[in-house]
Amino acid sequence: MQFRKKDLLGIKQLEPEEINLILETAETFKEISTRPIKKVPTLRGRTVVHLFYEPSTRTRTSFEIAAKRLSADTFNISASTSSIVKGETLLDTAKNLEAMNPDIIVLRHSAAGAPHLLARHVQASVINAGDGMHEHPTQALLDLLTIKDKKGTISGQTVAIIGDIAHSRVARSNVWALTKMGAQVLVAGPTTMIPHDLDKLGVEVFYRPEDVIPKADVIMMLRIQLERQGRMLLPSLREYARVFGLNEEKLLQAKPDVLIMHPGPINRGVEISPAVADGPYSVILDQVNNGVAVRMALLYLLIGGEKDE
């Protein structure tokens, strides 16, 4: 099977077979990162541009390492969101980049749909590295890979996503990814952070973490954006941590082989206590490790093979 899409804009557009292909390809690339010389010539002479309109350390570094281990040439463009409002538009930037013939543009942007806009205007493949509150497909793929590694299969697992669902692109991409792959998804979080009609996306909605923790094979904690306090969504981080955060006490109700995941960066003591984040059930660093393999797989699949438009 070949990967025939020009772009990776979201999990929503992917078929389960395509997701499996990405995961299987990632599995084969994992070994490269364990070698003393962590580089293969697969994408030599190819150009990957990382266009980041939002600050990111983990995702950008992960993409960059992935591209370099495949010998692609990489370029980073960081722009603050405010500079687009004042200066060059995304489409002007895109046209300028296009004139330099990149093979892939990796875009991180605070506005939902920005990668879709970009993809309509460039020949290069576009990878969505996070668009507003919409999708973060590579995060969901690395989460799937982590679950598959640890549990053997994704289908049939019960996955609890806990926290600020409404503002989370990680949650949205994971809802698509997990439901497509046959997992059962439960979500829990304060009502102010559960978006309208969420149940229509094929998930079961709860409010209190205690209602989902005992059922879960996997618990994904979401990062709480600290500035949400000012937007009437929650009274205080103290109360959030007490009611919705994951600590050792709440974890007593969990299954003995539960996996604890977090997309990072974590707010220690807010959505997750240090003891849980660093504890035996945590696979947070496996997620980071798998991120490189998944991104290598995507770069490889998007550049190689024939494409549909």
Add this chain to the structure above:
Amino acid sequence: MSKLIRGGRVLDPASGLDDMHDLLIEGDKIKDLGPPGALDKKSDSVEVINAEGLWVVPGLIDMHTHLREPGEEYKETVLTGSQAAAAGGFTSICCMPNTKPANDNSAVTDLILRRAAEADLVRVFPVGAISQGQKGEMLAEYAELKEAGVVAVSDDGIAVMNSQLMRRALEYAQVFNLPVISHAEDRDLAGDGVMHEGVVSTRLGLREIPSAAEDVMVFRDCSLAEVTGGRLHIAHLSSAGAVELVRQFKAKGVQVTAEATPHHFTLTDEALENFDTNLKVNPPIRSSADLTAIHQGLADGTIDAIATDHAPHSTIEKDVEFDYAAFGMIGLETAFPLTLRLADQGLLSPLEAIEKLTSNPARIIGVDLGRLTPGLPADVTLIDPNREFTVDVNQFRSKSRNSPFHGWQLRGKTVMVLRDGRIIFTEKNTSG
């Protein structure tokens, strides 16, 4: 010089006439109507206009247009907006006051009317601001605005958040017999939302505008109309709750009227799936349940008028990320065929559909137009209801292209438009 429009189907909602009739125009006035052939010998030097197969209707009236002049002439001017209106079958348009500067004084009103006179196409009726600078703090000078020619007041685009100011506007506007047009939106609830709150906003991760943002303000304004006895008109109803509130207050005898736009009675939020910024409008395009409620409101008369909310924007405002795009779409050149779809679906009779684009808006803004009555100005539109065409934004007369209906297959084309007995649009070319 007389004109005889022969062989057409005349639809005149005010008189209830829907029959094969001829229409005689003398000078700038409607002279007579009669069965086919009855008027043939009434006039000597008569120019015959063949209307076989066409609908002959009162010139359409759009009570909600944005002309962007003064201030944003790169999007639209009074001239280009008038050309677009004529091409869409309109002979009268009301232009909203959110220009730059806002139309809150006679100088701006005068400028718009001077430009309209220079364009010399459709009638332009300016709407004045409710508050000075549309800031929602002090009442604008309604006496001066009325004398200059405004037909209503509205802070369209910027909802009046101060309930006391809205109350005073509904009271004070009565002195000058001006309706108050409400852009009903609780700006705190709408926040920085960009689309309707529902499963689609949840899927797309776009910030949401709840229906309640509209409903609470429709309730507030209807209550204030009840208390003050003022004349209230709710612009662009978009939610099921708002339709039901208007229905209830009308039943109580409160003086409230309402309009709906073609985009709100044609589209649902599912259309936003591809982040097309032309679908970003305020109020937002809502769910299929809201669409059904608007259809019912149109059918049972809760919604009196169909208005375009024609809101021109250039590529500068629209070829950007969805979050950054301006709200609004243009509508003058697609309003009629989209309205005709309601008749095709059996929701409205042809006469009811025309009524919402002619005599009803005329009544709301208090102008003696929108009827085919002998003695009235000869504002007449000829439409081919059967002609199919593909919407092509590049053929639009409007200066802007921000329509999501590009490429749609529609039926119902404006063939000729007369204002004051003068042809201001024919299908081939626009005069002026």
